Amino acid sequence: xxxxxASLVDGLLIGFVYGLAAMGLTLIFxxxxxxxxxxxxxxxxxxxxxxxxxxxxxxxxxxGLLIVLVLGIILGMILYAIAIHPLxxxxxxxxxxxxxxxxxxxxxxxxxxxxxxxxxxxxxxGSMVLGPVRLQxxxxxxxxxxxxxxxxxxxFMYRTHVGKSIRAVxxxxxxxxxxxxxxxxxxAFSFGLxxxxxxxSGGLIATLFPFSILSGGTxxxxxxxxxxxxxxxxxxxxxxxxxxxxxxEGLIPVFMPVGWTPVIEFTxxxxxxxxxxxxxxxxx
Amino acid sequence: xMRYVRDPALWLTxxxxxxxxxxxxxxxxxTTREDMFLILxxxxxxxxxxxxxxxxxxxxxxxxxxxxLGGYIGFYLIAEKGWHVIPAALAASLGVVLxxxxxxxxxxxxxxxxxxxxxxxxNEAVRSFIVNWDAVGxxxxxxxxxxxxxxxxxxxxxxxxxxxxxxxxTLASVLLSYFVRTSKFGLGLLAIREDEDAALVLxxxxxxxxxxxxxxxxxxxxxxxxxxxxxxxxxxxxxAFRLHMSVEGIVMIMLGxxxxxxxxxxxxxxxERLRGFLLTSPLFKNLQLAFxxxxxxLIIIFVPSGVVGWLRNRFPKVRRILA
Amino acid sequence: xxxxxxxxxxxxxxxGLVAVNNVSFQLYExxxxxLIGPNGAGKTTLFNCINGVYTPEEGxxxxxxxxxxxxxxxxxxxxxxxxTHQVVRPLNELSVLENVVVxxxxxxxxxxxxxxxxTAEEVLEFxxxxxxxxxxxxxxxxxxxxxLEMARALAARPYLLLxxxxxxxxxxTEVARxxxxxxxxxxxxxxxxxxEHLMHAVMNLSDRIIVLDYGSKIAxxxxxxxxxxPKVIEAYLGDPDLxxxxxxERT
Numbered sequence: 067x068x069x070x071x072a073s074l075v076d077g078l079l080i081g082f083v084y085g086l087a088a089m090g091l092t093l094i095f096x097x098x099x100x101x102x103x104x105x106x107x108x109x110x111x112x113x114x115x116x117x118x119x120x121x122x123x124x125x126x127x128x129x130g131l132l133i134v135l136v137l138g139i140i141l142g143m144i145l146y147a148i149a150i151h152p153l154x155x156x157x158x159x160x161x162x163x164x165x166x167x168x169x170x171x172x173x174x175x176x177x178x179x180x181x182x183x184x185x186x187x188x189x190x191x192g193s194m195v196l197g198p199v200r201l202q203x204x205x206x207x208x209x210x211x212x213x214x215x216x217x218x219x220x221x222f223m224y225r226t227h228v229g230k231s232i233r234a235v236x237x238x239x240x241x242x243x244x245x246x247x248x249x250x251x252x253x254a255f256s257f258g259l260x261x262x263x264x265x266x267s268g269g270l271i272a273t274l275f276p277f278s279i280l281s282g283g284t285x286x287x288x289x290x291x292x293x294x295x296x297x298x299x300x301x302x303x304x305x306x307x308x309x310x311x312x313x314x315e316g317l318i319p320v321f322m323p324v325g326w327t328p329v330i331e332f333t334x335x336x337x338x339x340x341x342x343x344x345x346x347x348x349x350x
Numbered sequence: 351x352m353r354y355v356r357d358p359a360l361w362l363t364x365x366x367x368x369x370x371x372x373x374x375x376x377x378x379x380x381t382t383r384e385d386m387f388l389i390l391x392x393x394x395x396x397x398x399x400x401x402x403x404x405x406x407x408x409x410x411x412x413x414x415x416x417x418x419l420g421g422y423i424g425f426y427l428i429a430e431k432g433w434h435v436i437p438a439a440l441a442a443s444l445g446v447v448l449x450x451x452x453x454x455x456x457x458x459x460x461x462x463x464x465x466x467x468x469x470x471x472x473n474e475a476v477r478s479f480i481v482n483w484d485a486v487g488x489x490x491x492x493x494x495x496x497x498x499x500x501x502x503x504x505x506x507x508x509x510x511x512x513x514x515x516x517x518x519x520t521l522a523s524v525l526l527s528y529f530v531r532t533s534k535f536g537l538g539l540l541a542i543r544e545d546e547d548a549a550l551v552l553x554x555x556x557x558x559x560x561x562x563x564x565x566x567x568x569x570x571x572x573x574x575x576x577x578x579x580x581x582x583x584x585x586x587x588x589x590a591f592r593l594h595m596s597v598e599g600i601v602m603i604m605l606g607x608x609x610x611x612x613x614x615x616x617x618x619x620x621x622e623r624l625r626g627f628l629l630t631s632p633l634f635k636n637l638q639l640a641f642x643x644x645x646x647x648l649i650i651i652f653v654p655s656g657v658v659g660w661l662r663n664r665f666p667k668v669r670r671i672l673a
Numbered sequence: 674x675x676x677x678x679x680x681x682x683x684x685x686x687x688x689g690l691v692a693v694n695n696v697s698f699q700l701y702e703x704x705x706x707x708l709i710g711p712n713g714a715g716k717t718t719l720f721n722c723i724n725g726v727y728t729p730e731e732g733x734x735x736x737x738x739x740x741x742x743x744x745x746x747x748x749x750x751x752x753x754x755x756x757t758h759q760v761v762r763p764l765n766e767l768s769v770l771e772n773v774v775v776x777x778x779x780x781x782x783x784x785x786x787x788x789x790x791x792t793a794e795e796v797l798e799f800x801x802x803x804x805x806x807x808x809x810x811x812x813x814x815x816x817x818x819x820x821l822e823m824a825r826a827l828a829a830r831p832y833l834l835l836x837x838x839x840x841x842x843x844x845x846t847e848v849a850r851x852x853x854x855x856x857x858x859x860x861x862x863x864x865x866x867x868x869e870h871l872m873h874a875v876m877n878l879s880d881r882i883i884v885l886d887y888g889s890k891i892a893x894x895x896x897x898x899x900x901x902x903p904k905v906i907e908a909y910l911g912d913p914d915l916x917x918x919x920x921x922e923r924t
Contacts, residue, residue: 162409162463167650170646173639174642290471329478332474336457340460537778548758551746553747554775
């Protein structure tokens, strides 16, 4: 029983971080109908951002995250200008491929610079005991940071002018343009936000597990599963989807060999797309 | 029938594949054969993917599932059951086509990004399932006993035999692509690509047509899978279901020309040669992936119709010979 | 005259909204029946029910005595009902000829590619697009796209043609040209059910007219009867332009 509980709580904590990553993917899809296949590479970039700041400058990983956050927004806006904007009105395939091209570039350069040997960020925040459960400090902090960023994003989207503009553009780009919202700048900024979320979650994951420049792929696939769970284009759904995925990952190893986790995850993923393409929340 | 015999596009396409494919048989060079094996393999994969992607307009990231599953079925029959490679490849193809028909019937209801995502999911689900399935070796995969090659007159002859079979399969897949493209059925697929709802109203039984296209696209990748792993002598999930290979197939189609018969042939050959060059050049060796990425990005932005598409648009006269 | 199409108490709902409410009418072979009504009256939805895009919740649709309710669109075309779309839907990356060949090959006669090409050439000649046959459909102007839409439907060699606002967005010359085409189609013996906002055109062309408002049929009769029907005037009051054109037609 205690094993189950510990496993569940652990899964839940990771779930917040997964959810944050997926929010980046789903935000971009919701605003501009683009499935960002460079998502995984950006997550890996976030991992290395925090890692390099930590090993190179000795910067605390959580402070490093702040820098990664800002860099993420800037990088995302540049990527938008190069790889998204010229193709926005083309067929779906163009942006799928252009974002995949970006991913190839990032991973290609990354492999040359960092090779593909695993790295890890060596921090230990001890552990805390909560009833029958012992929690690792880094996981608790990662979950808290994820919640903080997600809440910040929520407030930003609903309380600020720019945030409201983003939602307006997501809803109907032409109408938004008509009421004077500069849709191109909003789209660029949204891509920046999505990139930032990917990189920050990557930075958080780097404090928990060993990683390499190739690790992003796994988390990109998890993000897809989460987005579909929560409904593509729905950031709140993504957070919830992250928690569900975290729970599933915490639960499965208790009942069957851990290798079966991806089988169940991806089967669930395909089934949900087929049965409820709007996600289990059902809202669009 | 006469219109096919007189079509220069058909002859040009066949000739290109045949001349390139026979080259290693003339030189008897094993290196050339190995290079050509990869090129022909990708020509087949890209040409068959083009039926779904280029003609029907559905972005399939899971095309490699057909290759992987076919490889597993064929390899299992050869290595564990002692079958000859030809019946094993045919059985693999049959099994995978059946799988594709059922899967297609289910997931082709989805459109756009949803379909694309579902195909990623299918690839990962199948791969992770195979990883956990001990009967086919799980994560380690299977190895073939070296003595199996004796049936073909030793390992050297077996490799040449596999190559000749692949050449036949490549020709067949390019011909299939041609006949679909120039048929009434193919015209229906193009209509679906342009506007599926309008196509339905024009009388095209889209659900059935899409499923048939999906199943057709599975025939040859399954055979190629069997041949490839037969040649390698081992098979493992990571090699069989590499998502990256599906995307490379898409890149080849884009490079050569989306929706044309010649496009995937040109695209696959160019991409493979280019990669071979980058991998051996000291300057690009470590950057080959990034270089390919930059190339892809430039193509999508500046020549979205690919080499063949660009030629067809730029010089309408070549349309007669470049299908 | 025999009945070619019978719409029998058809109702189509979207959630709580009743788009088509218990509509019945009959269409006789060889006639032109006009379908009018204010925006949002459910005209296009009714078309979508007839050609199988939607399945009505209640009621039946009989074509040449056969129940076609709920058949998918591609089966309905095979039986001999073709349609055009209000918003044109050319297959952009295909040539004009290819667009029409699609219509011919997958239409009622289920032609081979070669036969389809012959039919398509004839139809392109008929609607006056023959000189554009090799142009990509996406490159046509609006009037040409409308004629292409018409050509594709005709290439299916239908018994019944559903025309959804084929005159909308055309200038007077183009309208005259299209009207000429419609008359020629009727002379070939094709029955026509047409949605049209351009009042003088629909009043001139139609043998009978049906008026829909809020999904219900509120009037049916000759153009003259309908134009004088107080219920129809009332329905159009919300739409001053249409009301005006209706009044003008009466005089």
